[in-house]
Amino acid sequence: MKVEALLFGGVALFFAAAAALYGAWSGEPAGTAVLIVAFGMAAVVSFFCAVQYRRRGRRPQDRTDAEVADAAGPLEFFPPHSPWPLVTALGFSIAALGVVYGLWLFLIGAGVLARGVLGMVFQYATRQD
Structure with a gap:
């Protein structure tokens, strides 16, 4: 590095x-x-x-x-299945549409986006290495 x-x-x-x-x-x-x-x-x-x-x-x-x-050897843990990237993408899409159509839709999208990001961050928080 x-x-x-x-x-x-x-x-x-x-x-x-x-x-x-x-x-x-x-x-x-x-x-x-x-x-x-x-x-x-x-x-x-x-x-x-x-x-x-x-x-x-x-x-x-x-x-x-x-x-x-x-x-050689394991580099990092990569999760096999996770729904949170889809939730994050959906939240971003709704928030982007909210920029066009109104604040209420943006706020809904920001909430879904925040839930998706938090889900990805804390999905394996209790995982033991």
């Missing part, structure tokens, strides 16, 4: 410099705001990768002496 952290750190620095130059020369606030948001998103990804590198250390992909077998 160290290489990824450095890569996204460089991207963040590029967007920071571009935002500063664009804001100073153009005086246009919308483009400057977009570049600042792009800087923030790249900085968050870089920070995440740096924290993961410090917590977990070097991965087999980062070492030149690593074998293929070093990266």
